[in-house]
Amino acid sequence: MTLIPIPSDEEANPLQKSMFEHSKKMFGRVANAVRVGSHTPKLMQSLFGFIVSSLREEITENISVRTKCLVILKTSTLNGCAY
Helix, strand or coil: CCCCCCCCCCCCCCHHHHHHHHHHHHHCCHHHHHHCCCCCHHHHHHHHHHHHHHHCCCCCCCCCCHHHHHHHHHHHHHHCCCC
């Protein structure tokens, strides 16, 4: 049971739909965190910018995207994240 509703593509307002489209272009899907965060667009836009810049190899040249994703997975597992 969620405390904050997770908007579907059909329920999304125009600003949320724009975020979902950008997420699909960059990541191939819309994560639930993006859907929940879309309730506060200004906050989500800044988080989105951080996520994108931290994963792009041309910005952070020292670590590959694969390694970064493995670090994210390990951190999630250590913190008991279910997915």
